[in-house]
Amino acid sequence: MSLEIKAYCPNLTTFNTPTSLIYGIGNIGRQDDGLGWAFIDWLTKESILSKAETMKHYQLHLEDADLISHKKRVLFIDATKEAAVETFEFVKIEPKLDFTFTSHDISIASILATCNLCFDYIPEVYLLKIKGYEWELKEGLTDKAIENLNISKDYFKNIQK
Amino acid sequence: MGKKIIIDPVTRVEGHGKVTVHLDDNNKVIDAKLHVVEFRGFEKFVQGRPYWEAPMLLQRICGICFVSHHLCGAKVLDDMIGVGHSTGNNITVTAEKLRRLGHYAQQLQSHVTAYFYLIVPEMLFGMDAPPEQRNVLGLLETNPEMVKRVVALRKWGQEVIKAVLGKKMHGISSVPGGVNQNLSVEARDRLLNGEEGLISMDEVIDYAQDGLKLFYDFHKKNREEVDTFGEFEALNLSLVDEKGNVDYYHGKMRIVDNDKNIVEEFDYHEYLDFFSEGTEEWSYMKFPFLKSLGREKGSVRVGPLGRLNVTKAYSTPLAQEALERFHHYTKGKSNNKTLHTNWARAIEILHSAELIKELLNDTDLQKDSLILMPPKTDWTGEGIGVVEAPRGTLLHHYKANKEGNITFANLVVATTQNNTVMNRTVRSVADKYLNGNDIITEGMMNAIEVGIRAYDPCLSCATHAVGQMPLVVTIFDAKGNKIDEQIKN
Numbered sequence: 001m002s003l004e005i006k007a008y009c010p011n012l013t014t015f016n017t018p019t020s021l022i023y024g025i026g027n028i029g030r031q032d033d034g035l036g037w038a039f040i041d042w043l044t045k046e047s048i049l050s051k052a053e054t055m056k057h058y059q060l061h062l063e064d065a066d067l068i069s070h071k072k073r074v075l076f077i078d079a080t081k082e083a084a085v086e087t088f089e090f091v092k093i094e095p096k097l098d099f100t101f102t103s104h105d106i107s108i109a110s111i112l113a114t115c116n117l118c119f120d121y122i123p124e125v126y127l128l129k130i131k132g133y134e135w136e137l138k139e140g141l142t143d144k145a146i147e148n149l150n151i152s153k154d155y156f157k158n159i160q161k
Numbered sequence: 162m163g164k165k166i167i168i169d170p171v172t173r174v175e176g177h178g179k180v181t182v183h184l185d186d187n188n189k190v191i192d193a194k195l196h197v198v199e200f201r202g203f204e205k206f207v208q209g210r211p212y213w214e215a216p217m218l219l220q221r222i223c224g225i226c227f228v229s230h231h232l233c234g235a236k237v238l239d240d241m242i243g244v245g246h247s248t249g250n251n252i253t254v255t256a257e258k259l260r261r262l263g264h265y266a267q268q269l270q271s272h273v274t275a276y277f278y279l280i281v282p283e284m285l286f287g288m289d290a291p292p293e294q295r296n297v298l299g300l301l302e303t304n305p306e307m308v309k310r311v312v313a314l315r316k317w318g319q320e321v322i323k324a325v326l327g328k329k330m331h332g333i334s335s336v337p338g339g340v341n342q343n344l345s346v347e348a349r350d351r352l353l354n355g356e357e358g359l360i361s362m363d364e365v366i367d368y369a370q371d372g373l374k375l376f377y378d379f380h381k382k383n384r385e386e387v388d389t390f391g392e393f394e395a396l397n398l399s400l401v402d403e404k405g406n407v408d409y410y411h412g413k414m415r416i417v418d419n420d421k422n423i424v425e426e427f428d429y430h431e432y433l434d435f436f437s438e439g440t441e442e443w444s445y446m447k448f449p450f451l452k453s454l455g456r457e458k459g460s461v462r463v464g465p466l467g468r469l470n471v472t473k474a475y476s477t478p479l480a481q482e483a484l485e486r487f488h489h490y491t492k493g494k495s496n497n498k499t500l501h502t503n504w505a506r507a508i509e510i511l512h513s514a515e516l517i518k519e520l521l522n523d524t525d526l527q528k529d530s531l532i533l534m535p536p537k538t539d540w541t542g543e544g545i546g547v548v549e550a551p552r553g554t555l556l557h558h559y560k561a562n563k564e565g566n567i568t569f570a571n572l573v574v575a576t577t578q579n580n581t582v583m584n585r586t587v588r589s590v591a592d593k594y595l596n597g598n599d600i601i602t603e604g605m606m607n608a609i610e611v612g613i614r615a616y617d618p619c620l621s622c623a624t625h626a627v628g629q630m631p632l633v634v635t636i637f638d639a640k641g642n643k644i645d646e647q648i649k650n
Contacts, residue, residue, distance in 0.1 A: 029218075062278070062297065062308070063316040066358070097298040110298060117305040118312060 012049060012156045019072040020052035026079055027058050032132025032145040035079035039130065042153055060106050065114035073124045076108055079132035079145070086131065088152040093125040128152065180609050182591045193591040194443060195584050195613060204570045212241055212561040215570065217333055228267035228322060229550035232260055232410070233557040235335030240430075240544025241561060243535045244338045246411055250535065255528040256339035261410050262520045263325035263334065264548065268409065269365075269513040270318030271551035272465075272506050275617040276372060277311040280503050283614075284379040288607050295607075310368050313360045317352070320359060321517065324348040339532030346527060353521050362518050366479065369511040373483060376507045390593070391499030391586040391612045394419045396451070398461040398578065399471035400429070400549050407472035409549040416451065416461055417471050419495045425451060429547040432556060432573075448580050449573060460581035463553025464616060465505035470495040477515035483508045499586050502615040509551075550575055552617050576618040586612040 015022060022043060028034035037056045043049050053071075068074050080089070095113035108127055116122045130152050132145045141149065183192040207215050216234025239245035244252060251257070278297040285304075286295045293299065301308045324344060326332030334340050355361030360368070380387055400412035414432070416424045427435055439448040439456050451459030461467065469488075475481040487508060490496065496505075520526060543560045553575030560569040576583075590612040 061315065061319075063312045063319065066312050066316055070358070097301065113298075114301055114308065114312075117301050118309040 015073055015075055016049045016051045017072070018051055018053070020049070021068065021071045021074045022049055022052050022054045022077070023064075023074060024054070024056040024077045025058070025060065026056075029139055031134040031136055031138050032141055033079050033135055034139075034141055035130040035132050035145055035149055036077040038141060038149055039077045039128065039152070042149075060108065060111055062106060062111070062114060064111050065118055068111065068123050068125065069115050069119040069121050071123050073126075075126050075128060077128045077130070080129035081132060081135075082129065085129055087148045088128060088130045088155070091127050091129070093127055095122055180587055180613070182587075182595055182609070184595070188595075188597055190588075190591045190596050193584075193588040193609075195580075195587050204572060207559075207567050207570050210567050212559065212565050212567055213238060213337060215557075215559055215567055216335065226267065226271055226550050226552065226555075228263050228326065229548055229555050230557070231326070231333070232264055232335055233546040233548045233550075233555050234559075235260070235337070236411075236546030236548070237544035237557050237559050238337040240546070241541055241559070242337045243539025243541055244533050245544075248539075250533065250539075252339045252533055253528075253530045255343060255525050256531050256533075257410070258520055258523060258525050259325060259340045259343060259531075260335055262344070262517065262526065263322060264410055265513045265516045265520070266318050266321035266325065268551045269369075269510060269517065270315055270322070272510045272513070273311065273314045273318060273372075275551070275614075276503065276506050276510065277307075277314075279614055279617070280506075281307075281372075281375060283611060284375065284503070288611055292603060292607070310371070314365060314368050317355075317360050317365055321352055324352065336532065338534055341531065343528060343531060344526040349521050349526065353518075362514075362521060366511070366514045366518065369507075369514045370479065372510055373507040376504050380504065387500045388498050390608075391589045391615070392497050393582075393585050393589055394495070394497050395462040395582050395585070396424060396454075396460070397467040397470035397495055398463050398554055399468040400547060400554065401426075401471060405471075405473050406475065407468045407549065411548075414547070414554070415471055417495065419497070421470070421493070421495055425453065429556065430545050432545065432547075432558075436573075438573075444580075446580050447577055449578055450581070461578060462582045463575050463578040464502065464551075465509050465553075466496060466499075466502040467553060468549060469505040469508065475512055477512060477519065480508060480512035480515055483511060499589075499612055499615045506617070552576060553578055576616070579616050579618065583613055583616050583618065586615070 014020075022040060024036035024038075024040035026033045026036035028037055040054050040056050043054060076093075082089075093108050093112055095116045096107075096109040097113045098107050098109055108125065112122060112125050130145070131148045132142070134142050134145075179195075181192075181194050182190060185191050203218070207218050210218065216231050216238065236245060239252060240248075244250055252260075277300075282295045282297055282300045283290075286299060288295070290299075294302075297308065297311075322328075322332065326334040327342070334342060351359065353362045355364065396416050396418055398414060398416045399407050400409070401415045402408040402412050405415065413426055414429050414435075415426045418424050425435055435451060435453070436449050437452050439450060441448065448456070448460065450456045451461070453459065462470075469484065472484070475484050487496070487501075487504060490501075542562070543558075545556065545558045547554060547556045549555070554573075555575055556571075556573040558569075558571040558573075559567055562568050587609055590609050594608040
């Protein structure tokens with residue numbers, strides 16, 4: 001875990017308001033792609049951020065721009081295969097039309113830019129990326145992904161204290 | 162020295178594919194192919210699973226047309242337990258109407274995605290526009306109000322799906338013999354009247370009409386290019402009702418030729434008697450064809466253009482008016498203009514919206530007779546389901562053993578049905594845009610992609626893909642030497 005990650009990490013309790021959205025992205029039928037949902041499940045089970053709206057979805061759609069236009073603060077959680085991420089990474093997202101769009105693949109930055117251009121509003125948006133390793137058609141996280149999930153959970157539990 | 166150009170990946174098409182164009186020493190196109198390089202997985206994946214799981218598992222093939230896969234699978238399960246149109250013991254009226262409502266909503270939102278996100282930007286900015294402009298994000302920068310409407314349309318379609326299937330994506334409402342819930346009055350009124358942040362049914366129809374007008378305006382300005390782009394004759398396939406009009410949920414399979422003569426018409430349970438599938442070593446996607454006509458002449462076109470060529474009329478007024486204009490344009494003959502698929506798609510957005518309005522005003526949707534439960538002795542262990550998915554005719558076929566575990570699954574999806582005509586489109590467009598040129602511009606390569614995108618293919622569906630494949634753009638000379646390579650995206 002790098003120092004830069006810690007610098008970006010807010011106390012999760014700042015998301016514990018009705019105007020916050022916690023949005024897990026992934027597919028539990030594709031092994032470690034289920035990390036985003038697993039983090040949401042943990043929040044729900046532990047009653048953490050119970051005042052915020054939580055949701056789990058397979059992928060982002062352009063209409064999510066409308067969804068986040070009603071929120072003050074949004075936390076997306078997704079699995080990542082980025083080599084630079086060892087366990088997890090927390091980043092603030094800035095609006096950017098980055099032209100990655102297909103109807104199956106639109107970036108969070110583009111969603112935020114869409115929100116800005118369509119609704120003239122930019123919520124505070126963060127992304128928690130948790131490192132995954134396997135993506136085949138199989139349910140269940142790999143052991144290494146579970147380890148990374150637990151590290152991220154411990155980290156956020158600790159900085160709330 | 163001849164050249165081989167590979168366009169890979171085909172952007173803004175679901176899944177992954179690549180196009181190779183072979184040029185001779187004079188830069189004349191000598192061959193062009195659409196390759197699908199993902200591999201099959203789902204049909205094996207479901208084997209050994211309980212039969213009732215199949216529609217839930219197989220809808221995960223796709224995040225766009227999951228309702229079609231779910232409903233198609235549900236129709237198979239109806240067959241397996243001895244219920245359905247083929248048995249004379251059909252599911253209840255309420256159950257069928259609820260399934261149709263979800264189906265039409267998915268067609269609406271899927272077509273809206275394809276049309277507004279992927280196609281309209283190209284219509285507005287042109288095929289030669291910079292790649293960073295000719296997409297929905299380019300549209301967003303120049304016309305955010307239009308995108309706002311598209312977002313509203315998508316959101317409304319997803320809300321209908323959620324109301325019917327319980328979730329916006331990969332929901333489950335259809336069960337063997339019917340559905341598990343009806344539509345509440347509150348949900349119906351919300352969809353009809355809208356609320357803060359949700360447009361009304363009438364606004365959906367207004368926006369659908371505006372979308373169609375976009376095509377008319379584009380066509381008026383670019384008639385020559387639009388009408389001649391990828392034009393070639395093909396057979397057309399659609400499910401039809403007793404009157405010979407498209408039925409997106411159920412009917413007979415009808416195939417018509419260029420003069421709209423019926424070439425074949427049959428109960429889809431007899432599909433294997435009429436269709437066979439060819440294979441090529443250069444693609445994982447199969448090539449279905451009518452046995453009676455053979456591989457060369459027996460391939461069919463499915464999807465919006467195929468359906469509008471087959472159907473004689475619509476039951477809803479605004480779509481019927483649009484259909485008459487569409488039919489009149491080709492003077493009663495089949496329309497073979499690839500880019501008119503986008504016209505057909507815009508008409509189907511309107512048709513779907515009108516069909517949804519009819520259903521939302523139908524009180525059968527609030528009734529409680531939802532499911533038939535036949536005796537176990539009616540178990541057949543095999544079923545075939547067909548629906549008209551947004552991209553075209555979709556077929557699922559399962560068999561199960563006495564314990565109810567799947568032993569066989571076969572899926573023939575719309576993109577597979579369109580495989581041959583997509584390849585012909587690629588060849589046709591390559592001939593027109595690449596012939597005689599020794600410089601291959603991005604705009605010219607995009608023309609080929611435009612031809613493919615008209616079919617809105619889902620290559621993940623077509624191959625039931627597992628995993629990911631690396632993709633590159635490569636040019637080879639006639640001797641197989643690599644002379645250029647690039648990665649798009």
